[in-house]
Amino acid sequence: MILIVDDKPEDIFSLKTILELHSFPADTALSGEEALKKILRHSYALIILDVQMSGMDRFEVADIPILFLTAARTDKKFITKGYPSGGMDYITKPVDPDILLEKVKTFYRLYEQNRELDRIHASLRSEIELRKKVEGELQEAMRKKDEFISIASHELKTPLTSIKAYVQLLERDIGPADPARIYVERTLAQVQKLNSLIVDLLDLSGKATI
Numbered sequence: 001m002i003l004i005v006d007d008k009p010e011d012i013f014s015l016k017t018i019l020e021l022h023s024f025p026a027d028t029a030l031s032g033e034e035a036l037k038k039i040l041r042h043s044y045a046l047i048i049l050d051v052q053m054s055g056m057d058r059f060e061v062a063d064i065p066i067l068f069l070t071a072a073r074t075d076k077k078f079i080t081k082g083y084p085s086g087g088m089d090y091i092t093k094p095v096d097p098d099i100l101l102e103k104v105k106t107f108y109r110l111y112e113q114n115r116e117l118d119r120i121h122a123s124l125r126s127e128i129e130l131r132k133k134v135e136g137e138l139q140e141a142m143r144k145k146d147e148f149i150s151i152a153s154h155e156l157k158t159p160l161t162s163i164k165a166y167v168q169l170l171e172r173d174i175g176p177a178d179p180a181r182i183y184v185e186r187t188l189a190q191v192q193k194l195n196s197l198i199v200d201l202l203d204l205s206g207k208a209t210i
Helices: 009-021 031-042 058-063 076-085 097-173 181-205
Strands: 002-005 027-028 046-050 066-071 088-095
Touching: 002 009, 002 031, 009 027, 009 031, 027 058, 031 046, 031 076, 046 097, 066 097, 097 181
Parallel strands: 002 027, 002 046, 046 066, 066 088
Antiparallel strands: none
16 A cells, blocks of 8 residues: 655645556555554555655654655755655656656565565574474484483393393303203393393494493
8 A cells, every 4th residue: 555645635636546546555644643643553565755744754764665746846955855764766746647657666566575575584584493493302302312312221231231141150050951051041032132122222322232
C-alpha cells in the first residue's frame, strides 16, 4: 500500500485516483502527525509526501522510501532537505500520471525484492538456528555416550577381568582328565563371549580388550 501525505485534499484525491485506477492501493493523511500514526499501524511500500509539509524530518525513523511532491519552481533547498528524511526521488507538480506510475512501479519492485530478501534471511536464520539446535543435541548425545562408555568400561570390564583371571588360575590347577575341566573351559568361553560384546560396545572409544 502507498501512503499519500499532503495538506491539500484536492491533490490527494488526484493522486489516489491515478494510483487506484492502476491497481495500486492507497491510504491518505492530511498532516505529518496523522501520517506518522498510520505508519505505526500499517505497512507501506512507499510514501508520497509534499516536500514542504511541516515535520518532514520526523519521517526518517519510518524506514520507508519517500517520493517527494514538489512544485516545479520549488527552491532546491526544500528538495535537498528531504533526502535525509528518507527521500529517494521526487516528482513535480502538476503530476504527470505516466511519470508517477513509472516511479511507483520502480519502488514497488524494490519493495518486493526487499521483502523477498527478508524472507530469505528469515529462512536462513531459521535454518542456522535449527542446525545449532541439532548440533547441540548431537553434542549432548555424544557426551552422554562417552559418559556411558566410561562407566561401562569400569563396571563391566573390571569384574570380567577378575572372573577370567580366577578361571585361568583354576584351569592351571586341574589336570587334563579332571571332569571339572570341561566346566572351566565352558566358563572361559562364556567370559570370552562377554568380552567380545563389551569390545563391540566400546569399539568407538578405543578401549583395549581383556
